[in-house]
Amino acid sequence: MQLLQDILKDVTVLESHGPLDVQVESITFDSRQVQQGVLFVAMRGVQVDGHDFMAKAAEAKAVAIVCEELPAELASGVTYIKVKNSGQALGLMASAFYGHPSRKLKLVGVTGTNGKTTSVTLLHKLFRELGYHVGMISTVQNQIDEEVIPSTHTTPDAVSLNALLDKMVKAGCAYAFMEVSSHAMVQQRVAGITFAGGVFTNITHDHLDYHGTFDEYIKAKKSFFDILPAGAFALINADDKRGPVMVQNTKAEVRYFSLRKVTDFKARLIDNTLQGLHLEIDGHEIWAKLIGAFNAYNLLGAYGVAVLLEEDPMEALTVLSSLNTAAGRFDYIVSETEQITGIVDYAHTPDALENVLNTIQQIRTPLQKVITVVGCGGNRDAGKRPVMADIACRLSDKVILTSDNPRFEEPQAILEDMQKGVKPLDFKKTLSVLDRREAIRTACMLAGKGDIILVAGKGHETYQEIKGVKYPFDDKQVLQEALQQLGK
Template identity: 35%
Template sequence: MKIKELISTMPGIISVTGSTETAINSVADVSRKVKAGALFVAIPGSNYDGHDFIPDALKRGANVVIGEKAMDLGDKTYIRVKDSRKALARSAAWFYGYPGDKLKIIGVTGTSGKTTITYLVRAMLKETGVRSGVIGTVGNVINDKKLPASYTTPGPLRLNQLFMQILEKNLDHVVMEVSSHALKLHRVEGLKFEVGIFTNLTQDHLDFHKTFEDYFYSKQKLFEQSKRAVINIDDKSGEKLVSIVDIPVWTYGINKNADFMAKNIRITAKGVFYDLIFENKKYPVFYTVPGLFSVYNSLAALATGIVLGFPIEGLINALTKVKGIPGRFELIKNNQNIIVIVDYAHKPDG
């Protein structure tokens, strides 16, 4: 693959020195992973600066380097860009043949509920005959095979590799968690989402974002890359988001008037019962996980499935079959007559 092909499509290039006819056979953002013939992308980080590792990358055989600083690499091709993180995402997509463009991607963002909603949407798609992959915190799932996950949203190289694997299994939908870190650090740069889902926003990750405003702004970026939005109108930040985004929006909620509403809610040890109100029609819903949060999570998933055009009855039926999400208020069956719940709740409101 000749680097001129990437140069012709990549935004944010400041200058190019060296030959544009140079061929590359891999992409790396860590110098120790560089192989002969690679493209190395130097990224300035909070602890280390990738530009300091350019000599090591060249020693290992890198043919082309992308970075933000003005540099002279002699006879090696150097592409100077405004933002190396954006360039990495664009380079990864180009190298793997833009696999994200061949998939219908559903992105979920928010402080809480992301993991559960991805699994619920996947279950609903499966019920309607659509096979999909899941990318998120507790693992990446392709068909029924679970692959380990290091981040809620993988970096661009791993993300595009996963997209390739999903396509190889003839799946055409992906449901993925999109973290605020991933959005701020441009891990999903260039992707287009069929639907972006917003759950809620509470105090979290302020060690990284520093301010709540930056946290909100990072989440907002998902909807700049989405065709449609499904937003929790009961959440204060969700309400704000509805007034900002410039795409078709469907809202869901319990307390405020919304496109998709849950009424007549009953929470029992067996799960949650409620009536889904949509377009002045009432649909009885049962979901097997107790708690008010389960009403919100299932409501978001149902709204997404309906917005995508799938039959309501099939989506509702799928909820009755979901037995719980790994590590998310997961009820553990036992013969000791005790209730055992495995839950992951590291946030202040958890």
């Protein structure tokens, strides 16, 4: 419980009506959660405008309402606060309400199109092994040490985020590592959060359904580094041409990592096999369990963070060499009888799919066929659908186009978009199987001894979203069952 005037200390208030010395028991932007003593923030969303629910919040006895536009009639007994941006105000108020938890530990944010989840997972595991209490906020799950807290968004809303950070502080966490999405930056979900450092992995075609243009997407990612304070670090992938753009206006201390250039943190890929990576990092050779050149970047980035947080370089490398990847990231199984390798990966962007397939091409033998099962999500960037189908055809011997999370779109319409990317020369090696389970089974039936099957797009997800309902579906489990059936 906090006084409203204390929660508003960092917020620029344009107008206020009513007392500020009232007690606030909790903050919400969901009018359904309003009850006596609750502060309601009217947010303008993509589909719903919270301003339409201010009267409902007042009826439910909200102690105060924060909004960008005051209602025509002010309800008695409610304090109204007018601000320029409700999203920013929510972040600043949530941080103050929970006592600024991000200032009480070292919080490092990771942003980029690909590699965020693997990077924060590696950092969480690394610092746990180094003996610290550590928090993690990721697409797959949130964690406080070994306690798993289900995740609903890549970056939680401002209230949930501060509540989670507060819980981490109370659990004694010295460090926390979190994914920072472009949506979160646009929606001001990290307003009021203090970061000790930030990492940029890469940027490629994604989320244009939300941002509209690639330039807007880049601006959203860059805005994370704009808010880093002096004294924080910004660790940038120098091999991405937009890396320097990210830190044009940052106050943070800029450091770079690379596999191709001489930078602050340098790695050389010696060997890449299904057994792992052989790397030279800052002059020291290590074997790592992770697979693929893209994971060499993730490992190098995690190493750079550890050094910038003043950990011993050799100890960090020793621990990193023993770590596994995040769930659904180049997650593979091998069938006992046919020795078919099945790989499940979250690759749901053109760049991620190309990275995974290029990795498979590098580690395959000349006799191994590559069979790819891939779909695209509904109500998302439709422009990448034909591109992903083309990449799959170019880098696979056989391609099965299928359903992903169709959401509120018709799966057949999504498949037709993907089919536009299939060149006439690739027609013979491409199948379309609408049912994802059947598509995975078909891939297994088409595979010969020693072949490689990639199931791309959903990774760690354990559901398939259709018409607003999430049905149980686990790519790895379905793949495992289908491979087991081959041996019977």
